[in-house]
Amino acid sequence: MSxxxxxxxxxxxxxxxxxxxxxxxxxxxALAALVVLFYVVTxxxxxxxxxxxxx
Amino acid sequence: MSDATSIDxxxxxAGTRVAAEPSVGDFLALLKPRxxxxxxxxxxxxxxxxxxxxxxxxxxxxxxxxxxxAGASGALNMWYDADIDAVMTRTRTRPIPAxxxxxxxxxxxGMALSVGSVLVLGLLVDPVAAALLAFTIAFYVVVYTMWxxxxxxxxxxxxGASGALPPVIGWAAVTGRVEFEPLVLFLIIFLWTPPHFWALAxxxxxxxxxxxxxxxxxxxxxxxxxxxxxxYSLVLVPVGCLPALLGFAGxxxxxxxxxxxxxxxxxxxxxxxxxxxxxxAKACGRLFGxxxxxxxxxFAALLAERLIGVPAFAPVIGLGGWGVA
Numbered sequence: 001m002s003x004x005x006x007x008x009x010x011x012x013x014x015x016x017x018x019x020x021x022x023x024x025x026x027x028x029x030a031l032a033a034l035v036v037l038f039y040v041v042t043x044x045x046x047x048x049x050x051x052x053x054x055x
Numbered sequence: 056m057s058d059a060t061s062i063d064x065x066x067x068x069a070g071t072r073v074a075a076e077p078s079v080g081d082f083l084a085l086l087k088p089r090x091x092x093x094x095x096x097x098x099x100x101x102x103x104x105x106x107x108x109x110x111x112x113x114x115x116x117x118x119x120x121x122x123x124x125a126g127a128s129g130a131l132n133m134w135y136d137a138d139i140d141a142v143m144t145r146t147r148t149r150p151i152p153a154x155x156x157x158x159x160x161x162x163x164x165g166m167a168l169s170v171g172s173v174l175v176l177g178l179l180v181d182p183v184a185a186a187l188l189a190f191t192i193a194f195y196v197v198v199y200t201m202w203x204x205x206x207x208x209x210x211x212x213x214x215g216a217s218g219a220l221p222p223v224i225g226w227a228a229v230t231g232r233v234e235f236e237p238l239v240l241f242l243i244i245f246l247w248t249p250p251h252f253w254a255l256a257x258x259x260x261x262x263x264x265x266x267x268x269x270x271x272x273x274x275x276x277x278x279x280x281x282x283x284x285x286x287y288s289l290v291l292v293p294v295g296c297l298p299a300l301l302g303f304a305g306x307x308x309x310x311x312x313x314x315x316x317x318x319x320x321x322x323x324x325x326x327x328x329x330x331x332x333x334x335x336a337k338a339c340g341r342l343f344g345x346x347x348x349x350x351x352x353x354f355a356a357l358l359a360e361r362l363i364g365v366p367a368f369a370p371v372i373g374l375g376g377w378g379v380a
Contacts, residue, residue, distance in 0.1 A: 016076035
């Protein structure tokens, strides 16, 4: 099927579906990059000692 | 194309609203990547020129936040100015007037990135730099875009402050302070902005008039604009030499400031003296292009001196211990 129906009745073409998927991937990548950024900055600011603690 | 577009979305031939499904590239276009590149570069130079050390990861984080913040203000500018953009040839293919992104989407995107970039900069790098970034975004969107742009020919003069702040933010990211040296860099970009934009405005004055934007050539006329371009250039070039006179730049920078400054004045004089519309258009195009090169090479010279380790001149003009925590 070349078109899909949204809840609000807007038809999405194949191209529109592809764009939506690409946006979702971009958001996922941005979120993953933020996770990595916060992790790395935590290590940089606190030093590797943050991992050296009694369990 | 049978679809009709408006600033509020796209409609098909039957008048039914068609889903705007913007691509990732459309969102990137909202960030004004070319403006962003100059912002990143000048902020980088502000960081490199600052005394002290910032961990490379934190420096990269600061640059990322400044870039995203600048991009966010571009998106908010496009959200507010979609009606103007739609009637100007230079901007009518932007995502909102072209119907590829809806205004509300751009507003949400711009607001989210504005808040996010300021928060991340403040939490991970430095609160003073974050406060400056927030001020820059607010100044560009509220003071320039919403208030000045449609009301006064001084719009880009005063609004230029937001484009001049990135080196100050970069400096503050390293030092946590606002000091005199980055304010000199601020002043250089601030004085550079009017001749740069008015050269473009002389070329596109019909566009601005049609859009109802009171740019100087539209309001004060071509002659007054030519004079203003020359006057600002005559002030800009000596101010461009200040970093060497104040003792935070050396011979490479001084050579660039003089070697690029003199042709800058020459091109501004050519605009002032152009006898025919064709010569004027040519002179405006030349100054517009050269002005970008001027600013880039001036800041590149300062960056190169810091990277190579070229010592700065002894200050001819004393600064004292001026600074704001």
